[in-house]
Amino acid sequence: MKRAGITGIAVSLAVMLTADVFAEDMVTGNVFWDKNQNGVQDRGEPGIEDVCVSNGKEVVKTTKNGIYRLPAYEDMVVFVSKPSGWMTPVNEDNIPQFSYIHKPAGSPSEIQRFRGLEPTGPLPANVDFPLYKVKDDQKFNVIVTGDTQVYNDREINYLRNSLVKEVQGTDALFCISMGDNLGDDLSLFPRYLDVMGQMGIPVYYVPGNHDLDFDATSDRDSFDTHKSYIGATYYSFNYGDVHFVVLDDVEYPSPIHNGSYNGKIDDTQMEWLANDLAHVPMDKLIVLNMHIPIVSDVDRTSSQHQVDNREELYALLKGRKVVSMAGHTHTLSHFAPGDELVGWGQPTPFNQIIVGAACGSWWSGDFDEAGIPISYMRDGTPRGYMVFSFQGNKYEEIYKAHGKPFDKQMNLSFLTLDFMGWYDRIASGDTSATINDLEFRDVLEDTASALLVANIWGASMHDNYYCSFDNRRPVEANWTLEMKDPYALALQLYVLRGVPGFSLWNKIWDNNIYMGTNFGPGNAVKLDEWLWTVEDRSTHLFVCQVPTDLEQGVHSVTVWGKDMYGHNIQEVKVFEVK
Incomplete structure (x- = not known):
């Protein structure tokens, strides 16, 4: 049975709906100051002027009395773009409540595996949005996490004991989860959202290709279950001098990729984005948030894993101050304006950041002291998250x-x-090779053939880092794409226990419901599919030649430099020469 879900329940609390129904050619309502935060416009709670409201296509501003009026469509999401200095209500899972889903017939009959959307029925006479005042901070922090991608309840445990536990008590105003929130099993949404909500801050969600209703036959319906729990799949909101935009760039099913997904921002969203930006002053910072990166690092020659219509997006944003964030690749990369790699077709006109993955390489590998898989990412970065610090229309990240x-x-x-x-x-395929074979990897016998490899996770090709052996004169390290990372490879290769298989269609279904509680990590994939941190995989490797004149004994090497914001970064390694 399809249900409206948490979003539908929250709408009844956060969005005041009247029972009368009018001709469904227009949708109208009021954006008001909910002083007592009860979700109802009481006496003395005025409308709010100049707030943007959208039907997913057109965007209008409210009148001086807080009233808006928009064309109505048979299948649409109506949402308010929160202004700076105001906040929408959040539900029990800390999901901001700013949208109303209108789908009179509900999800189509082919969506059976997960709950989809119940019929919403006729459009209400009013769809009203309550807001309440908050401090208009010009300086604030945001947690940004890439793919949490939990396939089962065990992996929700890992998520709870890592990301969620670390973020609790943060001074960040909110979190953005960059898609692939789940790993195909959408029945995990209730527990997943409950756990994520324990971070104690509002969480804005981006849809990813593992959050889909895979039995949908139309892209319009492919995120119905996601919508039933979370709400709109694309939207915008404002904090300080920053305009945040969330986009759905997962086209499914794709006519050009044999029914799989594709990276694309559809025409309706592009029209909405143009209308949305028309109300945003040119001096504001635009922060784009999408799952599939506009341009990729490891998948840079694949059209499926990048945004097909990126040139149209670039043209729309021309002249604006923009940074784009994405997930999907389970890597961490920074690209600056003018950067170009093979497969992109043109340089990027603005900063683009691929933010890594909270699950690393799909919660795989050996366990750490907390019982959580070490799970280094494809580019040799440990699993983790990013912290963005905004001040006015500028930002730094770490x-x-x-x-x-x-x-x-x-x-x-x-x-x-x-x-x-x-x-x-x-x-x-030599199964006798183990990590124990590397017991003396930091005892060098042939310095002439040895290279020091520094995997500097947040670095880019433009950064300068230096090596100094035994406090000798520093030597500049060389940035490279043509190198392996021995540190990460040693962790990734010797334990294959946790590498999941990715075949959705071969999973066992019980009454059309995938029982995530019953299944742990799948069988190990072939090793040639798991040699992650090799050439072309990492955009932040720097190398130095080990001096050939080091005497036998103990030595040290220091690598240091400044990140793109001028902050000092340093690491020391002690080793021996035999």
């Missing part, structure tokens, strides 16, 4: 590796002939 202090921003390791021999044995 990556926070789970369980590590903020000043831990890199790992150092040596790429040696011995390591490559071990790597080749595992890659060829």
Whole structure:
């Protein structure tokens, strides 16, 4: 049975609906100051002027009395764009309540695996949005997390004991979860949202390709279950001098990818975005949030894993101050205006950040001391999240590796002939090769063939870092795409226990409901699909040649530099020469 879900319940509390029905050619309502925060416009609670409201296509501003009027469509989401200095109500899971779903017939009959949307019936006479006043902070922090991607209840435990536990008590105003919130099993939504809500701050959700109703036959219906729990799949809101935009850039099913998904922002959203931006002053910072990156790092030659119509998006945003954030790749990358990699087709005109993944490489690998998979990402970055600090229309960001202090921003390791021999044995299927074979990896026998590899997680190709062996004269490290990261590979390769299989259609279904409580990680995939941190995988590797004149004994090397915001970053490694 399809249900309206948490969003439908919250709407009855946060959006005042009258019972009378009028001709469904227009939708109208009031945006008002809900002084007592009861969700109802009481006497003495005035309307709010100049607040943007949309039907998912057109955007209008409220009158001096807080009234809006928009064309009505058979299948639409009506939502308010929260102005700075105001806040929408949140539900029990800390999900902001700013949208009303209008789908009179509900989800189509083919959506059966998960609950979809119940018929909403006729459009109400009024769809009203309550707001309440908050401090208009010009300086504030935001938690941004990439793919949490939980496939089962065990992985929700991992999420609770890592990201959620760390973020509790944060001074951040809110969190943005960048899609692939779940791992295909949408019946996990209630527990997942309950756990995420325990961060204690509002959570804005971006839809991802693993949050889909895979039995949908139309892109219009493909996020119906997601909508039933969370609400709108694209929308905007304002804090300080920053205009945040959430986009749904997952087209499913895609006519050009054999019914799979594709990275694309559909025409209706593009029309909405143009109308939305028409009300945003040019001096505001625009922060785009989408799941599939506009341009990718590891998937840069794949059209499916980048936004097809990015040139149209670039043209729409021309002349504005923009940063784009995305997830999807389970990597961390920074691209500056003018950067271009093979497969993009043109340079990026603004900053783009791929924010990493809270699940790392799908909650895989050996366990840490807390019983959570170490799960280094595809580019050798530990699982974690980002903290963005906004001041006016400017921002800085830093990556926070789970369980590590903020000043831990890199790992150092040596790429040696011995390591490559071990790597080749595992890659060829030699099951006798284990991590124990690397017991003396920091004892160098042949310095002439050894390279120091620094994986500096938040770095970009434009940064400058330096190496100093035994306090000698510093040597500039070279940025490279053509290198392996031995530190991450050693953690990723020797334990394959937790690598999940990704075949949705081979999973066991019980009465058309995928029982996530019954299944843990799948069988290990083939090793050649799991050699993540190799050439072309990481955009933040720097290398230095080890000096050939080091004497036998103990030595140290220091790698340091400044990040793009001028903050000092440093790491020291102690090693031996034999």
